[in-house]
Amino acid sequence: MQCHWQDKHIVVTGAGGVIGSAICRYLLECGARVTALDKTPRAGELNLAIEGLDLTDAAAINGFGARLSAPVDGLVNNAAIAHPHNPPLAELPLSLWQEVLAVNLTAPMLMTQALLPHFRDGASVVNIASTRAVMSEPNSECYGASKGGLVALTHALAISLGPKVRVNCVSPGWVAPESEVLSELEHHQHPAGRVGRGRDIASLVAWLLGPEAGFVTGQHWLADGGMSRKMIYS
Known part of the structure; x- marks a missing residue:
């Protein structure tokens, strides 16, 4: 593990989920200071206190930004309503x-906006989208549109905020908790040979946050074990 984040301050939303908690854990192991946010406050791993923040409340997001005193080196917009399916369009x-x-x-835009006064030169924003931004199944309009929009927001922000702030996007595929036992079929349908785990996403996010990705901005990174490149016909 290459650790570039000693004494750096990273804000992570959706810190209580599988991917969010993995990102927080990875950054903490690298020595970063992490401000962890989720809808419900709770105790996280490695003595991390997760603060409560309602991301549907613009005033609450602005209030968080106003209260923040420390400079920010990175923002990970990970929080999401992660239910990909919605009712049929006629009933939506x-x-x-x-x-x-x-x-x-909207929340990733508002979070980025609220932290603008706090970003150090060379700061990095990483938005967490989904492979559903580039592929679909029936009755997934809400989730797919939101994640596709987040990909577009990423490159728009990268152009607007550069060169002070870099902005990139990661789209995970199937990511399972470490404790979840899956079948060989579920693993082997992936060209990479397995389902993803939170640390797979966390390591990519950490690289994008760090100085080694200093020439990378406005990009969309798929981390799905190759599934979005696999032709499947029934």
């Missing part, structure tokens, strides 16, 4: 569409 309520976009797309 506008309220659900708006709720998913509020958390998955």
Whole structure:
């Protein structure tokens, strides 16, 4: 593990989930100071206190930014309503569409906006999207649109905020908890030979946050074990 984040301050949303907790753990192991956010406050791993923040509340996000006193070296917009399926389009309520976009797309913009005064030169933002930004199945309009929008937001922000701040996006595929036991079929359908784990995403995020990715901005990184490149016909 290459550790570039001693004494660096990283803000991570969605810190209580599989991917978010893995990102926090990885960064803490590298010596970073992590401000962890989730909808519900709780105790995280490695003595990390997860703060509560409602990402559907713009005033709450702005309040978090106003209270923040330490400079910020990185922001990971990981929080999401991670249910890919919605009712059929004819039955899709506008309220659900708006709720998913509020958390998955609007909140990353608001978080980035709120932290603008705090970003150090050379800071990095990493947005966590999904392979559903580039591939779909029926009845996934809310989630797919929100994640596709996040990919587009990424390159727009990269152009607007450079050269002070770099902005990139990671789209995970199937990522399972370490404790989940999966079948050989579930693993072997992936060209990489296995389902992803949180640390697979965390290590990529850490690289994008760090100085070795200093020439990388506005890019979309797929981390899905090759599934989005595999032709599947029934």
